[in-house]
Amino acid sequence: MADNQPHVTLNNGVTMPAIGLGVYQSTPEETTTAVVAALEAGYRHIDTAAAYFNETQVGEGIKRAGIDRSEIFVETKLWMSDYGYEESLRGFEKSRRKLDVDQIDLLLLHQPLAVEFDKTIAAYRALETLLADGRVRAIGVSNFMPSQLQQLIDASTVVPAANQIEVHPYFSQPEWRAANEQHGILTQSWSPIGGSYTYGDATKNPFEEPVLTDLAARYGKTPAQVMLRWHIEHGFSAIPKSVKPHRIAENFDVFDFTLTPTEVAAIDALDTGVRGGPDSNTLNLDNYGFPIPD
Known part of the structure; x- marks a missing residue:
């Protein structure tokens, strides 16, 4: 395990490795071997979700x-089909059993249920109960916009420890990050190295972005490693996803160099303001309300 692996401290004092393995869209067949490869490479942080349908394989890999x-x-996340107080307590038990753990380190609400926010609040109250009972070590949210974050905080007693949102050089979300920081909430980045997206009439590929390729050449790294280092310099947690052992190892090899403030600012300037993933406000039980099996 890398001695210089950075950790972040959550607002309740719990610490976690800044870089974790994400398993979004990893098939069950791929997930176990990816988790084993990551842990053998030195990772000590795994992020999954009930809606990824691979929690069992994450547990097996561990x-x-x-x-x-x-x-x-x-770390795992409850899906909106299991929102509501009692429903979320059952959702936790489903995830805990699949992961085959006694305690989950960080449990998040995967999405705000914007059109039925009362169910979102009830779900978060269930997370507060799980935290008080010691069944989870920290709780948080994912994809919450600043106004939703404030609404949740006003209706609860525990400030979320993390807000997992889309953050990468082409979509850096400064307003959402500022709201997180205002409340002492960690910004955790999904899709941290982005991908090829269409922005207006142009397709932009971060792996061909001159700012990133120039820095990669300067430090003897890849553009992906430069982007992950950018997250570390900002104090974020990042959860890059891969099922290829050499890519998993590459994404973890980012602790032996640093970026200067000028270089970080140059990457910041790549922001397009255009998201690559879905707008969380468009997700509801009618279009994404699939059941999470036991």
């Missing part, structure tokens, strides 16, 4: 790796 559970930070 067991196969043979690393003590206490060394691994396990």
